[in-house]
Amino acid sequence: MGFFDFLKGRKEKEALVQGLERTKEGFFSKIVRLVTGKTRIDDELLEELEEILLSADVGVATTIRIMKGLQSEIDRRKDLKPSDLQGLLRDRMLELLGEPELKNSHLDQTSSSTPRVVLVVGVNGVGKTTSIGKLAWRFKQAGQQVVMGAADTFRAAAVEQLLLWGERTGVRVVHQQSGSDPASVAFDTLRSAIASSAQVVLIDTAGRLHNKGHLMAELTKIRTVLNKAMPGAPHEVWLVLDASTGQNALEQARQFTAATSVTGLILTKLDGTAKGGVALGICSEFGIPIRFVGVGEGMEHLQVFDKEAFVEALLGGQASSGHANQA
Amino acid sequence: MFEKLSDRLDQAIRTLKGQGRITENNVSETMKEIRRALLDADVGFKIAKEFTEEVKTKALGQDVIKSVSPGQLLIKIMNEELTRLMGKEASPLALKPNGTSVVLMSGLQGSGKTTFTGKLALLLKSQGKKVLMVACDVYRPAAVDQLKILGEQIGVPVYAEPDQKNPVLIATQAVKQAKTEGYSVVLVDTAGRLAVDEAMMNEISEIHASIQPDQTLFVVDAMTGQDAVNTAAAFNQRLNFDGVVLTKMDGDARGGAALTISYTVGKPIKYVSTGEKLQALDVFHPDRMANRILGMGDVVSLVEKAQQQINAEEAARLQKKISKNQFDLQDFYEQIQQIKKMGNMKDLLGMIPGVGKAIKDMDFSDEMFKQTEAIIQSMTPLERREPEILNGSRRERIARGSGTKVQEINQLLKQFGEMKQMMRKMNGGMPGGAMGQAMGRMRSPFGRS
Numbered sequence: 001m002g003f004f005d006f007l008k009g010r011k012e013k014e015a016l017v018q019g020l021e022r023t024k025e026g027f028f029s030k031i032v033r034l035v036t037g038k039t040r041i042d043d044e045l046l047e048e049l050e051e052i053l054l055s056a057d058v059g060v061a062t063t064i065r066i067m068k069g070l071q072s073e074i075d076r077r078k079d080l081k082p083s084d085l086q087g088l089l090r091d092r093m094l095e096l097l098g099e100p101e102l103k104n105s106h107l108d109q110t111s112s113s114t115p116r117v118v119l120v121v122g123v124n125g126v127g128k129t130t131s132i133g134k135l136a137w138r139f140k141q142a143g144q145q146v147v148m149g150a151a152d153t154f155r156a157a158a159v160e161q162l163l164l165w166g167e168r169t170g171v172r173v174v175h176q177q178s179g180s181d182p183a184s185v186a187f188d189t190l191r192s193a194i195a196s197s198a199q200v201v202l203i204d205t206a207g208r209l210h211n212k213g214h215l216m217a218e219l220t221k222i223r224t225v226l227n228k229a230m231p232g233a234p235h236e237v238w239l240v241l242d243a244s245t246g247q248n249a250l251e252q253a254r255q256f257t258a259a260t261s262v263t264g265l266i267l268t269k270l271d272g273t274a275k276g277g278v279a280l281g282i283c284s285e286f287g288i289p290i291r292f293v294g295v296g297e298g299m300e301h302l303q304v305f306d307k308e309a310f311v312e313a314l315l316g317g318q319a320s321s322g323h324a325n326q327a
Numbered sequence: 328m329f330e331k332l333s334d335r336l337d338q339a340i341r342t343l344k345g346q347g348r349i350t351e352n353n354v355s356e357t358m359k360e361i362r363r364a365l366l367d368a369d370v371g372f373k374i375a376k377e378f379t380e381e382v383k384t385k386a387l388g389q390d391v392i393k394s395v396s397p398g399q400l401l402i403k404i405m406n407e408e409l410t411r412l413m414g415k416e417a418s419p420l421a422l423k424p425n426g427t428s429v430v431l432m433s434g435l436q437g438s439g440k441t442t443f444t445g446k447l448a449l450l451l452k453s454q455g456k457k458v459l460m461v462a463c464d465v466y467r468p469a470a471v472d473q474l475k476i477l478g479e480q481i482g483v484p485v486y487a488e489p490d491q492k493n494p495v496l497i498a499t500q501a502v503k504q505a506k507t508e509g510y511s512v513v514l515v516d517t518a519g520r521l522a523v524d525e526a527m528m529n530e531i532s533e534i535h536a537s538i539q540p541d542q543t544l545f546v547v548d549a550m551t552g553q554d555a556v557n558t559a560a561a562f563n564q565r566l567n568f569d570g571v572v573l574t575k576m577d578g579d580a581r582g583g584a585a586l587t588i589s590y591t592v593g594k595p596i597k598y599v600s601t602g603e604k605l606q607a608l609d610v611f612h613p614d615r616m617a618n619r620i621l622g623m624g625d626v627v628s629l630v631e632k633a634q635q636q637i638n639a640e641e642a643a644r645l646q647k648k649i650s651k652n653q654f655d656l657q658d659f660y661e662q663i664q665q666i667k668k669m670g671n672m673k674d675l676l677g678m679i680p681g682v683g684k685a686i687k688d689m690d691f692s693d694e695m696f697k698q699t700e701a702i703i704q705s706m707t708p709l710e711r712r713e714p715e716i717l718n719g720s721r722r723e724r725i726a727r728g729s730g731t732k733v734q735e736i737n738q739l740l741k742q743f744g745e746m747k748q749m750m751r752k753m754n755g756g757m758p759g760g761a762m763g764q765a766m767g768r769m770r771s772p773f774g775r776s
Binding site for chain 1 (some may be wrong): 363366367368369371372373379435436437438467468469470472473474475476480498517521548550553554555558575577578579580583584603604695
């Protein structure tokens with residue numbers, strides 16, 4: 001069984017669809033409104049579609065990419081109607097989201113070597129600690145023995161915050177005092193996890209802006225130290241991105257990948273913003289799969305990313321039927 | 328922080344340069360580029376559209392004065408428009424001259440409210456105000472602890488009620504107590520909340536109604552994308568806030584959404600948060616920011632910052648030394664200490680016209696001074712005063728002492744010589760500027776980037 005399989009469930013999709021309702025409302029309902037009443041695809045319609053994508057944070061480059069794809073399809077098939085655009089758009093989006101999944105990460109492989117170590121990174125305020133708390137809960141629910149490492153030794157009360165998550169989830173937290181060397185905390189955590197035969201290790205790190213070289217170097221050091229404690233660790237580096245972030249999210253993905261070889265993304269606060277467009281750009285540009293999405297405050301609202309369900313939910317209406325029912 | 332946007336505008340305008348007059352034809356292409364640049368910078372879609380339209384109309388309507396090139400004219404128009412877009416003029420926090428003023432924080436999760444509360448408390452404290460911070464985030468684990476720790480760090484008391492789960496009551500009680508105890512400012516930190524979360528939005532409305540703050544601030548992450556405008560509008564509708572605080576401006580977000588927020592809700596940006604240190608808080612100056620976007624630098628801010636941090640007497644002494652060509656490595660070392668006090672190096676250098684772009688891909692931090700400091704620290708006082716005496720064996724000793732290589736010492740000395748020359752030429756300029764520009768050229772001696 002793959003690392004993620006046990007996380008997937010039927011109820012998840014319902015919750016995901018629910019959580020993304022607002023996204024759908026903001027994004028695709030506009031498209032539906034747009035195409036109703038139109039009898040043919042004209043420049044005006046395409047321009048309006050472009051506007052919707054841009055104001056959904058899809059970004060200029062990705063929007064152009066999507067629009068070019070649509071345009072060539074329109075040129076090829078003269079019989080296309082405005083109402084076909086939604087389906088075409090879904091295909092394009094799946095295509096953009098789909099490419100990254102070709103690159104499988106280590107955690108997906110069935111492997112006997114445990115613990116599996118996940119390093120969680122990101123800029124300030126994206127929800128790293130909260131995501132780790134929720135992840136710990138998930139892994140524990142799935143019967144895994146989890147250890148969390150409080151390597152955010154910088155932000156005031158970050159250690160306390162993780163300790164509270166430890167209490168809530170009943171997961172052990174390895175920590176030192178605030179201000180201590182984060183790499184040393186990471187090392188301790190992993191050693192302790194090995195000693196107690198834990199299966200999953202989640203390492204929290206301090207939020208850092210990706211343009212600060214010395215802080216990025218610190219992450220590289222944490223990586224190196226983890227690898228010393230256990231060859232091959234960390235098996236995953238997950239970058240947490242705030243879904244309400246604009247085009248700077250691309251830069252974050254770029255820089256964190258350069259510093260720590262990011263293997264997956266966690267997209268948080270997707271319930272708050274009316275758009276989710278930034279995900280498309282990141283997937284298509286960096287080929288890093290989105291692992292989880294945060295669609296609400298509850299523990300169950302950090303969900304395994306499923307691109308089919310994601311796009312279906314985005315497209316709304318009849319959407320939730322098809323794929324979700326097959327699962 | 329806006330280097331990228333000005334890059335793009337630069338590029339767009341370049342196509343205009345060398346053309347005699349602004350016509351519908353040549354301006355349209357440029358405007359398209361400008362609009363794209365603005366969108367890439369996360370400027371709200373509608374604002375970007377409006378902005379380019381306005382600039383275009385003005386550019387076409389304008390008589391091209393002979394002495395001004397179309398490009399320059401366009402920059403001028405854009406400068407004016409950007410300034411207008413960002414709220415015309417600076418507007419500091421409006422507090423009561425006497426009695427207790429109440430400031431309420433609001434914003435999304437992770438926007439940086441708690442950190443900003445600490446920074447603002449420190450700023451007000453340094454102005455002689457008696458400040459109380461109130462911890463009303465009863466939801467996020469350890470949020471209260473976070474504010475308490477910040478309070479300890481800056482020596483500002485924090486009001487918290489560990490057993491009280493109703494933030495409305497906490498806020499009310501805190502303000503009451505602050506008034507009795509004669510505090511001049513009460514800063515009420517609240518939990519992050521989504522604009523679409525009815526219950527939470529009702530809660531902050533209730534807090535607002537019961538404490539009747541003198542100032543309500545909306546704290547927003549400068550990296551926010553298109554949705555920033557909607558969120559700001561939703562919070563404004565509820566709270567009719569007085570101003571906006573932009574956080575994480577030390578990142579490389581192009582900050583476009585930030586530009587549009589104040590425009591959309593018609594509220595000024597009051598503060599800009601620019602670093603992890605609690606001192607890293609600036610008053611927002613839209614006019615200067617507009618200059619900066621257009622690559623014209625922010626000289627005024629730089630001078631002010633330098634004035635705040637660099638002791639006037641010390642500066643005069645250095646000036647004299649420079650003019651007499653007596654500036655030595657010891658002075659250089661002291662200068663580094665001064666500059667480190669001023670805050671983020673990249674921010675400072677970015678304010679110098681023309682430098683922002685040159686250093687956009689370079690990393691500047693206090694770390695980069697370490698090697699230079701180590702080398703100078705490994706020198707004797709005489710060597711620092713008279714670097715000429717540094718022969719081979721002295722250099723080897725210094726290299727051993729500082730953990731560097733002789734080549735690195737050679738390089739530092741060579742560039743120090745060049746810097747000294749340049750400083751002499753620039754003698755008469757401002758202390759921070761001369762130093763900053765000289766440092767802009769001295770990339771390698773500061774170690775890794």
